[in-house]
Amino acid sequence: MKITSSDTIIKSLLFEKVEFIFGYPGGAVLHIYDALFFSKIKHILVRHEQAATHIADGYSRSSSKIGVVLTTSGPGFTNCITGIATSLLDSSSILIICGQVNKNLIAQNSFQEINNLGIILPISNQFFSINCYYNIIYIIKNSFNIFNFKKGPIIIDFPKNLTSSLNKNRFKFPFIKKKKNKINKNMFIFFNFSKRPIFIIGGGSVTIYVYNLILKFINNLKIPYTISIMGISGVNYRSKFFLGWIGMHGDPVANILIHYSDLLICISTRLDDRITNSIEKFSPYSKIIHIDLNNDSMSKTIKCNLFYKDDIKNYFKNYFNFNLKKNWWKKIIFFINFFKYNYKNDFFYCKPQQIIEITFFLSKGKFFITTDVGQHQMFTAKYYFFNYKKFITSGGLGTMGFGFPSSIGIKFANKNSKILLFTGEGSFQMMMQELSTCKQYNINIFIINLNNQSLGMVKQWQEINYSNRYSNSYVFSLPNFKKLINSYNFYCFNFYKIKLFYFFLKNVIYKNIFFFLNIYIDNKENVLPIQIFNKSMNEFIHFFSLKKYDKKFNFFI
Template sequence: MKISSSKIIIESLLLENIEFVFGYPGGAVLHIYDAIFTSKIKHILVRHEQAAVHMADGYSRSSNLTGVVLVTSGPGFTNCITGLATANFDNSSIIILCGQVIKKMIAQNSFQELDNLNLSNSVIKKFYSLNCYYNIQYIISKSFYKNDCFKKGPVVIDFPKDLTSSLNILRNKYPFIKIKKNKNKNIFFINLKYKRPIILIGGGLLKKNYIKLLDVFIKKNKIPFISTFMGLGGFNYRNPYYLGWLGMHGDACVNNIIHYSDIIICLGTRLDDRIINNNEKFSPYSSIIHIDIDLNSISKNIYCEKFFLCDIEFFLKNNFFNKNIKFWWKIIIFFKKFFNKKYENDFFFCKPQQIIELIFIISKGKFFLTTDVGQHQMFAAKYYYFNYKKFISSGGLGTMGFGFPSAIGIKFANKNKKVLLITGEGSFQMMMQELSTCKQYKINIIIVNLNNQSLGMVKQWQELNYNNRFSHSYIYSLPNFKKLINSYNLYSFNFYNIKKFYFFFINLIFVDIFCFINIYINHKENVFPIQIYNQSMCELITFFSIKKYEKKIYFFNS
């Protein structure tokens, strides 16, 4: 049977069980859009190509499916670069179908022609350029296979326009690819001398069944574990062995615990700069064991004494540690009590910490929660406790504007679940044109805008490091958010009082509507603790430093 190459592209996507394609049409991909018109694939029309990639990102991370994006050549693809970099840092399973000018016009500075390979090479996992219409199914099936069986990340497929209009014989499913299972030759058991162990888990654990395997592993070994920011949601937060998350704005007790540990077992984390702070001063007493499927993630910032290239599932099933660490638990309990300081409640003004805690109490942690980037992101991570795969945020790249489109993508993947976006007025304005997408497709999500009239994280750094010289961190021309949202025939409410917000939110969770809640918060509230730049993990701003106890703690269990 002979059908058009565009039809083959659509049929190949259907064979991969793709339900949604996020995109924006243009001249170079009109043949594909014409094929979509008569197909079973549901195309979601965005208002900006960057939003399409973020939607596919949220869709993928919340469902373990691959997000697919379709954009045109030239500016259509360049608008995707930020989204590609975001997905690459956070290892999201995304495939971009990108238009290109016809083959004979390539490399001639044609209209809307760009070198997509060199533009995107540093922020993607793999790039394919279609050079013959016989390869269509092979390239598409290979792209999905790589995302299913290896480390996840964005893949770009470049389609010259003339190759999407030719006639071609449709081939069978997976005509070229033989799926090979990775064989682990040896089952290894780590037998090292240690007295103060800690397990550090990262975003690599956010896969199917890993939460159950981790629970069994922790209960069997009785070793305390901590999380990176990207690891939040990859475990049961009620686990008694879970201590908190570490990093620049992480828990003070956790940053101290990892500083004094003598062995760190890293599962699915690349140990980036926001975790370690200073390479030379990071956990000076410990040996590091790293388990990852990507060799490039090993010893990138910190030298790892032992590393194992294997799937985390294999490690969790085949390793057992059995040592008495009662003294280590005494130190951990001391740290937990020592750093038990919290914010002070205020029942008249809205404090962001209080808002996040109220949302968690009312929702019981059942919402899919996504955030933009800034102070509100850190408040959400610190005061909302996440169930499995319920937290989605831009960690590696820190992309402002990620939250709103990713929330829409999450809703497409989880139609019957509640989706909550915690954002700030600076981030929301970067992608607020997607309100039109919400209106068109009747996307019902709850948006809580923590409005402090400024770029909060920038302002905090200027306050701490630049002597209160707030250079361009205040926004003096904010829109009337209520009128803006209402102009799309969507619901919006303003709040200045924490009590009124509480009683409103209790009733809101029982109604399925799009709702934008603009809360004016105390603009003086900052995110604490914060690590002192280029110092050890245990040196923090606003918390009493434990540094002077270092020798006592170290020799206590030596």
């Protein structure tokens, strides 16, 4: 029996167990939408194509599924670019099916025609352009096969005439062998000589198998470990070997000890500039080993002494010996106690740290947490303690507007789970049109808007580096959030005092209702510590000066 090209696309997606497609219709994909009308796949209509990619991204990251986006040619596809770049830099699995004008109109400046390949090639995992409708089944199957060994966005470009009902072929699914990575039998030659080792665990390790494997390995050898911001929720926060997360706003203990380590074992992390600060001054006393499945991530910014493209489990199955100095653990314990002081509590006004700690206490860490980008993102990472795979944020690209649509995607993937979004008034306004999507599909999300009436992270940098010249960092034209949210028949409440917030949250946090809590926080509160630009890992601005203690620290005894 022969079926149309559009039916072939839908059946191929069904074969891959696709449940949802997130998209926005347009002329170049109407044949596909017509086939979708009769299928079992549920289409979720977004209000902006960028939101579709973020929703698919959140859907993918919070589950083991692939997020699928369907968009039209021209402006529909170009609206997806920010979401595609976000997916690439955070290594999430999304498939974008985009329309294109008829084959005979390509390269003629036709209506809604754009050079999709030329635009997207640098920020995509793979790009396929269909040149014959007989290739449809193979290319869709091959795309899903690629996700098995390399994460990132894949784009399939469909000229409209090749999706027409006039093109018919037999639906015969191809068999594609999965690629297997060869096991590298080289041993880590630096292990036996290391006395101050530390593990750095990145976002690529956030799978349940690797999660358990790493913890077992670390507990056996009693090695301290740190994480990147993307590795949050991929480790055990309560482990006595956990030092915190590293980077620009990372934990002081983790940053200092990374600087003085003599061996860094980096697992599934790019070691980008937000981790390393100055590349030349990064961990000057250490040898570096990098384990990753992605060639593009290894020795990219920091030159590694050894690097292996392999599955992590192939290394942790072996037992390695370390000769840890007792003095190393003494220094670790000292710094953990030394940096316990964080911030001053305020029992009247709302401080963002208190808001997040109260939320963690009342939610017991059971919620999926997603954030936008800015100060609230850093506060959340520092003061909320996450369970496995519960923290989803834009780390690589730092996309403002990511949080709200990604939380919608998380809800579609985890229907019975509670979703909590921490956002800021600047980020929320970038994607607030998706309130309409929430209303249409009855999506209940808990949103906490930490409203400091400014672009907080920009303002903080202007205070530190630009002598308090607040150039365009204050938002003087904020909407009335209560009226805005109420116009969609959702609940919204404003808070100015911490006690009222606590008692209100205690009563409503487990209710299955869309809530938007607009909390006016102290706009003078900044994220600390913060590394000093172009300095080493152990040089940062904290709640107090560290310089007078420098001479007391000797890591080489």
